[in-house]
Amino acid sequence: MNPTTGWLVAGVSLLNILACVWLIWATSRRKPNEVAEGAVKEDVWDGDLRELNNPLPRWWLNLFIITIVFAIGYMVVFPGFGHMAGVLDWSKRGEMESKLAQLTERREAKLNELAAFPVAEIASHPDARKVGQELFGSYCAGCHGANAEGARGYPNLTDDDWLYGGTPQAVVASITNGRGGVMTPFLSQLSNEQVSQLIALVADWPEGEPSGRQAEGMAVFRQRCAACHGMDGHGNQALGAPDLTDDTWLYGGDPDTIRETILFGRQGKMPSHKALLSEQEIKLLAGYVIGLGQ
Amino acid sequence: MNHEKVEKHIGLMAILIAVVISVGGIVEIVPLMISKSTTEAAPGVEPLEPLQVAGRDVYVREGCYNCHSQQVRYLAEEVLRYGPAAKPGESVYDHPFQWGSKRTGPDLSRVGGRYNDEWHELHLMDPRAVVPESNMPGYPWLARKQVTADDVRKMMGALRTVGVPYTDADFEAIPDAVAGKTQLDALVAYLQSLKASDQEVTQ
Incomplete structure (x- = not known):
């Protein structure tokens, strides 16, 4: 809040309090032409309704005075009177910051x-x-x-x-x-047949020498995949290339998922x-x- | 003034009531409309980019504000959990602002950079795929809907009308920025843009 706005707010707040004080003073003072306290007033409402000239109940008036005193006290102690910080110099931000520091x-x-x-x-x-x-x-x-x-x-x-x-x-x-793990997409580099051979190999890595379809897969693997995943398929931790011989799968070890991984590659990202x-x-x-x- | 006078003239009473009530408004509301800290962008706050604008539109449309706030309160616990407390100058380009009033999910005003794009995509498609205990609904259709440059132009035009300083060059960049993007991409881009204006005060 800049000072101009601050003074505006302070002025309006002060006027408001003064108006409340004036209201109490103005309404409790006796007027010259007023009927005696407790007597019936001359006004007649709706044909037959009359009212007594009674003062405000004491407790009600006291509450009114208490709110005025409270308002003044509050603005002295806390930030509320325009841009003044108040004698305690308290602020929500300050309280948060000191608690955070602790x-x-x-x-x-x-x-x-x-x-x-x-x-x-x-x-x-x-x-x-x-x-x-x-x-x-x-x-x-x-x-x-x-x-x-x-x-x-x-x-x-x-x-x-x-x-x-x-x-x-x-x-x-x-x-x-x-970490950023990158598996290259092989969509344009491998034939359907080669991909199927690779899936046969990778989905169930052979313990000994591969045979049949797996052997064909191994030939493709050694040529295209071994640079990252290693000649024996155990992966390379320097590149984050997974071990393909175990049963742990990051994206899934079923043939369809493996096909997707080989064809379209994968982009792993640890922020x-x-x-x-x-x-x-x-x-x-x-x-x-x-x-x-x- | 005699209070009988006020009691007997209802028009005068209405005027006086309006005067008394407007005191509160002048003190509480008017300063916010003229103070620099609430009407000027905080340092580091830039208008959203086209794709982010489209994402913000999805955010509003899907009612994300019903469960997520974008307002870190001035409480030590919140600052520890989410990041720097919210500043009024961070929301000056936000029309309508997305402060929210209820948190079923976490506050999102500092979520940018906390997760990668792929995580957000998975999470928006099916929250349970990455956070099993989540009760957030999935939004799979966002991935099937395209963002069109025409829509984004209208959104940014509306924002410019209400005072966001977009230049003509910003408008020319729209088609390239949103070409081929889905609403999911847009929402993720918007979420990634939600950061504290002042990075020095990070936790």
């Missing part, structure tokens, strides 16, 4: 204490896990689910299978900088949390997530 200080003390442990210990420390769980609920559960079991396209964090590695450094890096979380928070979160997989 909470933040307590929280940071606790975070510093807990984040001093190495990540491996955080994974099994009950207090640290509790903080980690709370952070997980706020920042991770939206995609990875409240129970961390993930969803289609969002990795399950409760198993010990990691796209980008499960070491403390790798998990901290995933949370801090985010960066650098701006949202402090280093300590990320460390506690990493410990919590690693603890889930153990």
Whole structure:
């Protein structure tokens, strides 16, 4: 509020209070031509209605006076008289900020204490896990689910299978900088036959040497897929290329989903949390997530 | 003045009642209409881009404000959960404003950048696919409806009429900005635009 508006508001408020005071004064004073208190007034309403000249009930008048005193007191103490801050210098924003500062200080003390442990210990420390769980609920559960079991396209964090590695450094890096997993679309590069051969191989990865259709699939795989997923199909954590020999599927392991993945590719995106979380928070979160997989 | 006079002249009484009531209006409402902090955009607040405008229209049409607020109150708990408290200057280009009055779902005024686009798409198609405990309805038809440049031109024209500073160049950019986009894309773009004006005060 700028001063001009402030003075306008202050003036109107003050006038309003003065008007109330005047109203009490003006109506309680006796007028020269008035009938005696308690006597019947001369006015007749609707033919036969008359009224007595009685004063306002005392309690009612007192309430009126109390509201005037309260209004003045309120404007002196709290911000209300135009742009004046009031003698307490209280503001909603100030109250929020001081409470926030208190909470933040307590929280940071606790975070510093807990984040001093190495990540491996955080994974099994009950207090640290509790903080980690709370952070997980706020920042991770939206995609990875409240129970961390993930969803289609969002990795399950409760198993010990990691796209980008499960070491403390790798998990901290995933949370801090985010990850972008890219599977190239092969729609224009593979024939229908080749895709079917690949599906036969990938849907049920052979333990020993592949035979029949799977062997044909393996030939295509070594040529087109092995650069990222590895010659033996175990993937590459540096690229986030999944291990195709296990039973864990990010988008689904049925033939139709695999076909969709091969033909149209996939774009996985874990957002960066650098701006949202402090280093300590990320460390506690990493410990919590690693603890889930153990 | 004699109070009998006021009692016996109903016209005079009506005028005096109007005067008394307007005191409250002058003190509470008029300052908001002339104060800079409520009528000028806060630093960092820009008019929405064409696709975001289309998304905002979907937001209003589907009644998102019935369950989601866009107003972080001045309470420490809310600031911790959502981000910086709301400022009046953040809503000056918002016609009608989407502050909302009820939260069945969370506040959305700082949701931009919190999730990726793909998450929003999955979540809008079927909220339970990513948040099993959610009771939000799905909006799958948004993915089948196209945004047309014509509609967006009208929306931005209406906004310009009520004071959002769109330039002619902004209007020329509409066809390219919305070409081939669905209403789902538009809504996601709008949600991603919901951020605090002052990034310094992030939690």
